[in-house]
Amino acid sequence: MKAVLIWPSLPLFLLFILPRLHALQLCTNSMAPVALKTPLPFCGYTGSSCCNATEDRELRRQFEALNVSDTACAGAMRSITCAICDPYSAELFDTGARLGTIPILCNSTVSATSSLARVSNQSFCKQVWDSCNNVTIQNSPFSGLRLPVSSARLNDIWHSEADFCETFGGPSGEDTLCFDGNSTSFSRSTASPNPKGLCFERIGNGSYLNMVAHPDGSNRVFVSNQAGKIWLATVPEHGSGGTLEIDESDPFLDLTDVVHLDAQFGLMGLAFHPNFTTNGRFFVSYNCDKLQSTSCSGRCSCNSDVGCDPSSLGSDNGAQPCQYQAVVAEYTANSSSAAPSIATSANPQEVRRIFTMGLPFTNHHGGQILFGPADGYLYFMMGDGGNKGDPFNFAQNKKALLGKIMRLDINSIQSKCESQINDLGLWGNYSIPDDNPYTVDRGLEAEIWAFGLRNPWRCSFDLERPSYFFCADVGQEVYEEVDLITKGGNYGWHVYEGPNLYIPPLSPRVNMSLSCINPIFPIMGYTHSDINSTMGSASITGGYVYRSTIDPCLYGRYLYADLYGRDIWAGAEIPENSGNYTSTLIPFSCAKNSPIPCDAVAGSPLPNLGYVYSFGEDNRKDVFLLSSSGVYRIISPSHCNYSCPLENTTGTGSSAPGQSSSARRTEGLLGRVVMLLFLLLWWMF
Ligand SMILES: *[C@@H]1O[C@H](CO)[C@@H](O)[C@H](O)[C@H]1NC(C)=O
Ligand SMILES: *[C@@H]1O[C@H](CO)[C@@H](O)[C@H](O)[C@H]1NC(C)=O
Ligand SMILES: *[C@@H]1O[C@H](CO)[C@@H](O)[C@H](O)[C@H]1NC(C)=O
Numbered sequence: 001m002k003a004v005l006i007w008p009s010l011p012l013f014l015l016f017i018l019p020r021l022h023a024l025q026l027c028t029n030s031m032a033p034v035a036l037k038t039p040l041p042f043c044g045y046t047g048s049s050c051c052n053a054t055e056d057r058e059l060r061r062q063f064e065a066l067n068v069s070d071t072a073c074a075g076a077m078r079s080i081t082c083a084i085c086d087p088y089s090a091e092l093f094d095t096g097a098r099l100g101t102i103p104i105l106c107n108s109t110v111s112a113t114s115s116l117a118r119v120s121n122q123s124f125c126k127q128v129w130d131s132c133n134n135v136t137i138q139n140s141p142f143s144g145l146r147l148p149v150s151s152a153r154l155n156d157i158w159h160s161e162a163d164f165c166e167t168f169g170g171p172s173g174e175d176t177l178c179f180d181g182n183s184t185s186f187s188r189s190t191a192s193p194n195p196k197g198l199c200f201e202r203i204g205n206g207s208y209l210n211m212v213a214h215p216d217g218s219n220r221v222f223v224s225n226q227a228g229k230i231w232l233a234t235v236p237e238h239g240s241g242g243t244l245e246i247d248e249s250d251p252f253l254d255l256t257d258v259v260h261l262d263a264q265f266g267l268m269g270l271a272f273h274p275n276f277t278t279n280g281r282f283f284v285s286y287n288c289d290k291l292q293s294t295s296c297s298g299r300c301s302c303n304s305d306v307g308c309d310p311s312s313l314g315s316d317n318g319a320q321p322c323q324y325q326a327v328v329a330e331y332t333a334n335s336s337s338a339a340p341s342i343a344t345s346a347n348p349q350e351v352r353r354i355f356t357m358g359l360p361f362t363n364h365h366g367g368q369i370l371f372g373p374a375d376g377y378l379y380f381m382m383g384d385g386g387n388k389g390d391p392f393n394f395a396q397n398k399k400a401l402l403g404k405i406m407r408l409d410i411n412s413i414q415s416k417c418e419s420q421i422n423d424l425g426l427w428g429n430y431s432i433p434d435d436n437p438y439t440v441d442r443g444l445e446a447e448i449w450a451f452g453l454r455n456p457w458r459c460s461f462d463l464e465r466p467s468y469f470f471c472a473d474v475g476q477e478v479y480e481e482v483d484l485i486t487k488g489g490n491y492g493w494h495v496y497e498g499p500n501l502y503i504p505p506l507s508p509r510v511n512m513s514l515s516c517i518n519p520i521f522p523i524m525g526y527t528h529s530d531i532n533s534t535m536g537s538a539s540i541t542g543g544y545v546y547r548s549t550i551d552p553c554l555y556g557r558y559l560y561a562d563l564y565g566r567d568i569w570a571g572a573e574i575p576e577n578s579g580n581y582t583s584t585l586i587p588f589s590c591a592k593n594s595p596i597p598c599d600a601v602a603g604s605p606l607p608n609l610g611y612v613y614s615f616g617e618d619n620r621k622d623v624f625l626l627s628s629s630g631v632y633r634i635i636s637p638s639h640c641n642y643s644c645p646l647e648n649t650t651g652t653g654s655s656a657p658g659q660s661s662s663a664r665r666t667e668g669l670l671g672r673v674v675m676l677l678f679l680l681l682w683w684m685f
């Protein structure tokens with residue numbers, strides 16, 4: 001019985017939520033490791049670790065309770081006891097059905113060609129067996145798996161090394177990571193050749209904020225503009241010379257009547273249920289104005305629960321507190337169609353109000369929504385609510401939903417009664433996933449997945465590695481950042497702006513002591529002095545990890561841009577799995593045979609992209625840039641004379657201009673519901 005207490009098994013929910021991780025630094029509680037200021041006295045981990053000093057002391061007690069007399073075996077058992085502190089512990093302990101107290105013990109030499117090749121080259125499992133098989137171990141962590149004995153020798157249970165390693169051993173490979181007795185480290189893998197540049201073609205004139213792939217896997221996408229219209233569009237074949245087929249006069253759904261359009265208000269996000277093709281459900285995130293729309297009402301984010309006095313905000317920005325709301329609403333494809341994937345329109349009637357929250361100011365309220373590819377939950381990005389420096393310290397306030405990434409379950413909708421019984425005080429019709437981080441950090445509101453953000457402006461999951469969740473977060477004075485979002489992670493704002501300490505101009509209501517927070521610093525970013533925009537200060541627009549095969553030199557690089565369209569970066573983790581990200585400005589140009597010619601910037605070789613509002617991705621995994629001047633697709637680098645030794649130039653995309661299909665519908669004139677002064681307030685406050 002004692003053994004069970006001493007070796008608490010890992011929370012069961014891990015079984016359900018851990019996707020294949022590909023060596024992402026993650027702890028067994030699904031949270032990111034923290035940076036240690038000093039090495040752990042007992043376990044010896046330095047740098048980042050899943051344990052703090054308190055847990056280190058507890059592990060020492062656990063180890064001492066084993067009472068192992070043999071020195072070699074004690075060394076091995078100490079390593080195993082401490083494996084939970086390894087920054088990759090989530091993966092080391094992800095032993096499927098055997099998930100529990102023992103990490104996967106390396107039992108074979110690994111292939112040096114694997115990107116996960118370990119530095120070590122020995123069978124740790126054999127080492128454990130050889131040194132421990134005939135040693136008495138009290139409260140043995142091994143025994144619980146087969147026999148309920150509290151003190152045992154390995155050879156009481158297993159008869160040979162092979163038998164033992166059959167149970168506890170495992171190799172390190174593309175999708176498994178094993179424990180070799182030491183803190184996990186990786187050998188260098190050869191990176192793909194550096195991309196020489198990004199080659200664009202302009203395939204649309206319209207200005208859109210969102211482009212999401214049609215869930216049916218076809219060559220169609222949904223695009224939406226800030227004013228509130230959603231269209232179904234067809235992406236042209238590579239090399240066809242075609243443009244985005246879209247009939248702007250015939251939207252899929254027109255919400256302009258309920259959407260409030262202004263600099264940072266409008267239709268901000270669009271997400272299709274993973275099972276849209278069978279259930280027709282989709283979700284729209286937008287802003288509304290209480291004074292204009294009767295359906296616009298809800299609880300105010302700035303209230304006494306979070307120590308915020310709305311009346312003190314009265315005249316700021318001319319906005320009444322909570323006059324404007326952030327809304328997520330559910331709609332459905334036109335059910336008169338035989339199947340949702342054939343539908344070319346939506347039912348204009350809102351099905352359900354998923355979420356609504358009154359905003360304190362007129363800026364910084366993100367608004368993107370995304371379904372997690374691994375968990376099927378809806379992620380909702382929310383900024384700090386605006387003004388300069390987050391004066392109410394919302395982003396760090398665990399009871400506020402501003403400055404957060406939320407994670408909602410829209411499949412099971414909690415009834416009013418359940419909600420009252422559970423006292424969760426929800427902001428609409430959804431339920432809370434059981435493994436949201438409030439279960440680990442009781443201080444957090446139940447909706448919160450991550451916090452400490454200023455204005456997350458475009459997030460994406462890596463298609464190949466769904467546990468990699470990238471978010472660009474717009475900076476204040478100095479630094480524009482890209483964060484790797486993990487459960488319960490605190491990204492620092494407004495105590496930190498990027499990696500730098502930030503001193504809020506208005507003193508915060510809650511005096512944050514640096515020792516009270518454990519920020520996760522950005523993995524990439526740029527400082528405002530890195531760009532030479534003559535148009536204004538910097539503002540980041542996050543993109544995607546490029547996974548198309550069209551430009552093989554770009555494969556695996558995370559793309560992001562500055563709003564002003566002069567600077568685009570490509571970032572990568574080099575070496576892979578090192579946690580060491582670097583990003584560099586990447587040259588870009590427009591293909592000579594672009595279906596719609598790109599505008600030129602006077603006196604510059606760069607095409608004039610206008611303002612880069614967002615990025616998009618289609619079912620071919622191609623990446624698109626959505627700007628004030630149109631829709632740009634990344635095509636083969638050779639079209640712009642960038643060399644990439646891996647490019648297949650015998651295949652697609654070398655056709656001459658003028659081959660475009662005459663039958664295609666043409667794009668409506670410029671989609672010119674003016675993007676107003678989208679950016680003006682972006683950074684000023
Ligand atoms: C150590 O981590 C545990 C569990 O995450 C936490 O409860 C505790 O507060 C932490 N202790 C310190 C000193 O940070
Ligand atoms: C530890 O093991 C030794 C023998 O190796 C034994 O004498 C001692 O009582 C044990 N201690 C505990 C606390 O069980
Ligand atoms: C790893 O082990 C194999 C077989 O035991 C041996 O041939 C090889 O040289 C070792 N490699 C290193 C780097 O130690």
Ligand SMILES: *[C@@H]1O[C@H](CO)[C@@H](O)[C@H](O)[C@H]1NC(C)=O
Nearest residue numbers: 070132133134135136153155
């Ligand atoms: C195992 O240990 C016991 C007592 O500690 C000893 O008598 C025995 O010879 C050992 N067996 C082997 C195979 O080492």
Ligand SMILES: *[C@@H]1O[C@H](CO)[C@@H](O)[C@H](O)[C@H]1NC(C)=O
Nearest residue numbers: 107162165166167169170171
């Ligand atoms: C290594 O571990 C795997 C998985 O448990 C097992 O199937 C295999 O037999 C082990 N190999 C050796 C050499 O022990």
Ligand SMILES: *[C@@H]1O[C@H](CO)[C@@H](O)[C@H](O)[C@H]1NC(C)=O
Nearest residue numbers: 120122124127180181182183
């Ligand atoms: C751990 O690392 C140390 C020093 O780097 C090395 O001497 C030792 O053999 C390693 N242990 C294992 C089990 O790989």
Ligand SMILES: *[C@@H]1O[C@H](CO)[C@@H](O)[C@H](O)[C@H]1NC(C)=O
Nearest residue numbers: 334335336337345346347348
């Ligand atoms: C739904 O589809 C039917 C059949 O295609 C069509 O007649 C009807 O106008 C559509 N309704 C809406 C609201 O688009």
Ligand SMILES: *[C@@H]1O[C@H](CO)[C@@H](O)[C@H](O)[C@H]1NC(C)=O
Nearest residue numbers: 273274275371375376377411
């Ligand atoms: C989609 O449908 C499948 C099969 O019915 C189901 O297993 C899965 O959970 C659904 N996905 C979501 C996100 O609801």
Ligand SMILES: *[C@@H]1O[C@H](CO)[C@@H](O)[C@H](O)[C@H]1NC(C)=O
Nearest residue numbers: 529530531532566567585604
């Ligand atoms: C600024 O512009 C000049 C001239 O176009 C260019 O050479 C330089 O690389 C740019 N600097 C940055 C940081 O973009």
Ligand SMILES: *[C@@H]1O[C@H](CO)[C@@H](O)[C@H](O)[C@H]1NC(C)=O
Nearest residue numbers: 573574575578579580581582
């Ligand atoms: C991280 O990457 C940079 C640039 O490639 C390199 O200089 C540095 O040595 C790397 N650091 C580690 C720990 O790999």
Ligand SMILES: *[C@@H]1O[C@H](CO)[C@@H](O)[C@H](O)[C@H]1NC(C)=O
Nearest residue numbers: 646647648649650651652653
């Ligand atoms: C290059 O592309 C062509 C046409 O798509 C294809 O037939 C060929 O197999 C490709 N070659 C390689 C090496 O991928």
Ligand SMILES: *[C@@H]1O[C@H](CO)[C@@H](O)[C@H](O)[C@H]1NC(C)=O
Nearest residue numbers: 205243596666667668669670
């Ligand atoms: C895009 O705009 C350009 C310039 O206004 C115009 O010549 C062209 O026909 C437009 N293309 C489409 C597909 O609308």
